[in-house]
Amino acid sequence: MRAEEIVYPTPAGLYCAPGDFHIDPLRPVPRALVTHGHSDHARPGHGAVLATRQTLDIMAIRYGEGFTATRQVAEGPLRIGGVTVSFHPAGHVLGSAQILIAPDDGPRILVSGDYCRTPNPVCAPWEPVACDVFITEATFGLPIFRHPDPMAEVARLLSSMAEFPERPHLLGAYALGKAQRLIALVRAAGYEAPIAIHGALKRLCDYHIGQGVDLGPLVPVGDAQLVLAPPSAFATPWVQQFRDPVLSGASGWMTVRARARQRGVELPLVISDHADWPQLTATIRDLAPEEVWITHGAEDGLLRWCAIEGIPARPLRLIGYGGEPE
Incomplete structure (x- = not known):
């Protein structure tokens, strides 16, 4: 199974077909996996939500205990349909996670959500996760963004x-x-x-x-x-x-x-909870995926860098993210 058949954009957001779930959906869906609690990624009204315990708590604080019909804490690898999913620290905010999708047949796809490699005293540090396809944000995907200490x-x-x-x-x-x-x-x-x-x-x-x-x-x-x-x-x-x-x-x-x-x-x-240009490019080099998909941000800048480096890359233009202040 090709990566494009496993995960692809829909009007509701990024969809995993063999698992029959959305990741950070933009509108209510039957089953949602949520990377973190910012409202451009975590929205109420889904039938079921799978996220870290802290993200579920934060959603309840922001939207009320009834923000979803059912909720499940992401602990260890979980089997959903034809894929195995696991959550890994993203270093963005408390409870933030990257989501690894491992199908029975096909490439491992890592959805980064929002991530940052600068040490953050209020959340777990970013964790490198081996993958074949890396879906990266590009909020600060231009060389001018080099965040100081x-x-x-x-x-x-x-x-x-x-x-x-x-x-x-x-x-x-x-x-x-x-x-x-x-x-x-x-x-x-x-x-x-x-x-x-x-x-x-x-x-x-x-x-x-x-x-x-x-x-x-x-x-x-x-x-x-x-x-x-x-x-x-x-x-x-x-x-x-x-x-x-x-x-x-x-x-x-x-x-x-x-x-x-x-x-x-x-x-x-200049204090950011997102990866800057050096971190974005270093992460792609460190993970060495076979392909990079770039979304919500300055896709063109990072696409150009990948082309120069000889790394297959494509834009994944998801609308509706980045709606909250950075």
């Missing part, structure tokens, strides 16, 4: 806080993964004072703490010098309670300074 970016934040102690620093951070990672990085840099968090971050921060992630003292928004909030809060009256704040944002997109200016970000921090 996250601790160096955190040092810039703490330096600004020391230089402007009278100004509250408002750090825009997505509620799942990015906010908790930033807090953990700031703590690792030696910052011990209470950190204020917007109410929209509390439930997921509490969940991370319950999973053993040490975030230190977190308080409601008040007099703390460092305040984390969803980036969308900066465009609401909520921000008006702060006098002369330093607006900061942490994302791989902060590499593009025009984006930072458009968002009114005074202190852009």
Whole structure:
């Protein structure tokens, strides 16, 4: 059986025919395998969901306990129809996984979801998985995206806080993964004072703490010098309670300074939970698959690199991913 007969795009998303399931489907389906809890990959309303325990917990926090009719924790290799599937850490956010599809007859296909090889204190590290076909994201699939050391970016934040102690620093951070990672990085840099968090971050921060992630003292928004909030809060009256704040944002997109200016970000921090260009190309080299399928991102840049390297590759143009802030 050829790879194209095992896994292929449908209007609902990526479909595995011999297993009769979708991976990160865009609309409700009878059976879904979910790589992680971001809403462009994890959506409610499926008949059954198979995911890591932490991803299932996160979906319940975000969508309610009734987000699916039935749920199953992915533990060890599982037989589904004519394929065996296994989940492997992706290093993206808490509970994130790559999914390996091993058919009885045909190539092993690894669906990466979103992944990152930079060490992340709030989730398990990325794990290399042998495969014949590698389906990779390409969110930052252009050579300009070369993310610096996250601790160096955190040092810039703490330096600004020391230089402007009278100004509250408002750090825009997505509620799942990015906010908790930033807090953990700031703590690792030696910052011990209470950190204020917007109410929209509390439930997921509490969940991370319950999973053993040490975030230190977190308080409601008040007099703390460092305040984390969803980036969308900066465009609401909520921000008006702060006098002369330093607006900061942490994302791989902060590499593009025009984006930072458009968002009114005074202190852009380049901290990403996705693979950058060197990691994308290194991963393809390390896994050495027979073929690469590239999706949701700058497919053309990575396709060109694969062509130069003599690696068979094709675009897998799935619409609807990347809908949440990085």
